Amino acid sequence: MTVKVTERDEAHLSHESVAHGIQIWDVYQQDQLVGMFHQESDAYRYKAELEELESQSSH
Numbered sequence: 001m002t003v004k005v006t007e008r009d010e011a012h013l014s015h016e017s018v019a020h021g022i023q024i025w026d027v028y029q030q031d032q033l034v035g036m037f038h039q040e041s042d043a044y045r046y047k048a049e050l051e052e053l054e055s056q057s058s059h
Contacts, residue, residue, distance in 0.1 A: 003029050003050045005043045008036075 008024040017024070025043035027035035029050055037043040 002031075003027065003047045003054070005040070005047050007040070 004027075006026050006028065008026055010018050013022065013024065023038065023040075025037045025040050026033055027037070027043050027046050027050070034050070035043065035046050037046065
């Protein structure tokens with residue numbers, strides 16, 4: 001499986017979020033959105049958890 005983290009671009013944020021400088025990091029697993037985080041570090045931590053679960057289930 002593939003897990004990736006992307007920063008949501010301003011075109012996909014509300015005007016209020018852009019005005020307040022809010023960033024959202026999306027986590028995708030097999031091209032499905034599985035998580036949204038305000039902190040990049042939280043998004044990457046979740047990505048690592050998902051990858052660990054994937055590696056356990058493949059054994």
